[in-house]
Amino acid sequence: TETIGAVARLAGVSIRTLHHYDEIGLLTPGGRSDSGYRLYRDHDLERLQQILLLRELGMGLDEVARVLDDPAYDRLEALRQQRTRLDRSRKRMTRLIAAVDAAISAAEEGRTMTPEESLEVFGDFDPSQYEDEVKERWGNTDAYRASARRTKSYTKQDWQKIGADSNEINQAFIALMDHGIPAYSPEAKAVAERHRGHISKWFYQCSPEIHTGLGQMYVADPRFTANIDKAKPGLAQYMSDAIAALWA
Known part of the structure; x- marks a missing residue:
């Protein structure tokens, strides 16, 4: 004892x-x-x-x-899932440490980051491929202008923080999925609200209408679905459903 x-x-x-x-x-x-x-x-x-x-x-x-207290709870499987998540986090942190080291070197040498360095924080997802389409669809909106104005001044460290925060939200969704918690549950809706807060904090004021539209786009646009589902197959649909439930 x-x-x-x-x-x-x-x-x-x-x-x-x-x-x-x-x-x-x-x-x-x-x-x-x-x-x-x-x-x-x-x-x-x-x-x-x-x-x-x-x-x-x-x-x-x-x-x-x-x-x-659920008789079906499998402690061994839970440990295995946690091991998988920790391994993903370790790999991501290794990449981020290398990126920070590169930023430190650039600062010490008195130079700015190259475009290639700035993309490191996105992994293999290149947001520039959406730039023309984003401008065409939302270029005249207040949200787009606010996002463009705010992100213009972001440093590499800012983008790394954005990426880390986004990954935490995704992992919270994945944890709920792994435990069979439905997307309409209070827990899933709470994570969906965190997702909206993340967008409002870093990009633009994410209203319920905008948030709902984003959730729909995650499953309507195969490119977004494929990118989100890299973390876990079905994640895009789960996020979309949770966002829809939040504003139902």
């Missing part, structure tokens, strides 16, 4: 967090000392590990409780 302080240190969480998990019935320690202090047994520690794993996947506490 372990005391709450020892468990907090081992798991890298606060004692207050463990108290909260106990209060809401998510993790109730199986023992008590003679003085009434919480004592955590091996099966409690295993459950805590699973809680932290699911939290890392972007789940809220209510959803974590439902998943863990």
Whole structure:
């Protein structure tokens, strides 16, 4: 058995967090000392590990409780999925570190980034291929003008941050998909709202109408669908459905 302080240190969480998990019935320690202090047994520690794993996947506490209490929950499969996500994140971080190193070198040498360097943050997705079409379809809109004005001043580090934030949102959607959470669920709609906030923060004020249109475009335009589905097949449809549910 372990005391709450020892468990907090081992798991890298606060004692207050463990108290909260106990209060809401998510993790109730199986023992008590003679003085009434919480004592955590091996099966409690295993459950805590699973809680932290699911939290890392972007789940809220209510959803974590439902998943863990579901007899169909497969801990081994959840670990494998987390391993896959961590590997994807590791590869992405390796690319970003290399890109930051290149930006540092450019700054130290007093030069600006080349077009090739600026595209590193997009991986193998080249947004320039859409430029003429975007101008034709939305060039006269306030949203396009706002986006063009704001992005003109963005640095390579800004684009890297945008890419990292976008990837986090995609991974949150993927986590819900992997656990069979429907696109119309409150959890999926919450991630869809994060998606809208991301666009408003970095590009233009994304109204419900614009957001709905983007969701439709993700599945109507095969190029967008193919690019989004690189992260996970079916992701574009899931995102589109979640956005539609958000504004239904």
